[in-house]
Amino acid sequence: MLNVESIIMDRWGGLPNFHKRNSREEWHCGCPARCGGDPSTTDRFVIQFNADSGIITGWCRQCGHTENIFPDGHNTSRMLTSEELAEMREAARIKEEQIREEASERLDYYAGRIDEFHEMSSSHRELWHKHWVADWSMDYYRLGFMPDKTIGKNETGEWIKNEALVIPVWSEHWTLDNVQFRLLNPPNPHDKYRQVSGLPVGLFHTQPDIGLSGTVVVTEGIKKAICLNQVVLSATGELMNIIAIPSSKPPDELILKFNNVERMYLILDPDTRVPTPRGTIQDKVISKFIELNPNLELFPVNIPTKIDDFFYRYGFKFEDFEPYLTKGRPVLRGSADMFSTLKELRGENVRQER
Numbered sequence: 330m331l332n333v334e335s336i337i338m339d340r341w342g343g344l345p346n347f348h349k350r351n352s353r354e355e356w357h358c359g360c361p362a363r364c365g366g367d368p369s370t371t372d373r374f375v376i377q378f379n380a381d382s383g384i385i386t387g388w389c390r391q392c393g394h395t396e397n398i399f400p401d402g403h404n405t406s407r408m409l410t411s412e413e414l415a416e417m418r419e420a421a422r423i424k425e426e427q428i429r430e431e432a433s434e435r436l437d438y439y440a441g442r443i444d445e446f447h448e449m450s451s452s453h454r455e456l457w458h459k460h461w462v463a464d465w466s467m468d469y470y471r472l473g474f475m476p477d478k479t480i481g482k483n484e485t486g487e488w489i490k491n492e493a494l495v496i497p498v499w500s501e502h503w504t505l506d507n508v509q510f511r512l513l514n515p516p517n518p519h520d521k522y523r524q525v526s527g528l529p530v531g532l533f534h535t536q537p538d539i540g541l542s543g544t545v546v547v548t549e550g551i552k553k554a555i556c557l558n559q560v561v562l563s564a565t566g567e568l569m570n571i572i573a574i575p576s577s578k579p580p581d582e583l584i585l586k587f588n589n590v591e592r593m594y595l596i597l598d599p600d601t602r603v604p605t606p607r608g609t610i611q612d613k614v615i616s617k618f619i620e621l622n623p624n625l626e627l628f629p630v631n632i633p634t635k636i637d638d639f640f641y642r643y644g645f646k647f648e649d650f651e652p653y654l655t656k657g658r659p660v661l662r663g664s665a666d667m668f669s670t671l672k673e674l675r676g677e678n679v680r681q682e683r
């Protein structure tokens with residue numbers, strides 16, 4: 330059995346921005362021919378595996394450099410002719426379009442069932458209460474319950490189903506970007522979420538009527554945004570524009586949506602600040618946000634616990650949270666100062682968390 334992933338890692342894994350596309354068998358990285366090109370695109374070099382022929386092909390959308398690995402381990406590398414390059418680009422475009430179309434059909438299917446999922450019994454609502462989500466939030470965001478979310482097949486080819494909490498991912502103007510499923514009994518406890526594949530999870534807006542501009546507060550995960558929204562509203566009666574990113578590693582296309590935002594308070598989980606020789610996850614996210622949104626003023630807000638735990642598990646009040654917002658210092662855009670500022674912030678965290 331050909332271990333495609335390890336062959337790909339071995340040959341191209343060391344190139345800049347190497348990553349696997351979440352939703353499909355495709356890997357991207359910087360071009361091995363170092364052709365340069367538009368620095369805002371990180372996916373110039375595309376790697377795909379053709380299961381029929383067994384050939385692994387990497388090709389550059391920018392310059393046409395192509396590398397093939399054949400089943401016998403034989404490698405070739407050359408430049409595509411301009412006709413071949415045009416053909417590859419067109420094929421990739423069509424494939425991309427097809428994937429999006431199928432995904433949007435699946436999204437329509439779930440969109441049509443949101444009201445049904447939202448018809449919850451009191452025991453289903455109780456499941457949400459365990460996550461500190463109030464009834465009015467359930468109703469406002471049309472949260473729901475699905476008894477039989479399909480999550481894959483077992484060894485004998487039968488569908489495996491799981492109970493799931495259903496979270497419509499509302500973006501600006503109540504556009505449904507995706508539907509997220511929080512599995513209640515996941516076979517792997519570290520793999521609790523599903524979504525409509527082929528589409529990014531999207532950004533969840535706690536205030537879908539307010540656009541993505543001005544000042545925003547960003548949390549990692551939708552339930553945390555909802556919890557923070559509940560606390561802010563009941564404590565102040567005012568709306569805060571809280572946006573959830575799906576994880577601490579949001580894709581570029583979501584980060585680019587913050588282009589009109591002037592000021593952002595970023596609340597990531599404390600584990601994103603664990604130092605490693607290559608920096609912290611928080612540093613990376615911040616650098617990415619600033620790189621792609623050069624006018625953004627970004628304040629990391631370093632709460633010692635996860636934000637939902639902070640209020641609901643440990644019982645802190647909104648007044649306890651406010652100082653964290655004002656204590657944050659902006660990260661200076663693109664300047665060398667950024668790194669010393671981040672180091673200082675990390676130093677502060679260590680003291681706070683002890």
Ligand SMILES: [Zn+2]
Binds near residue numbers: 360363364391394
């Ligand atoms: Zn290239």
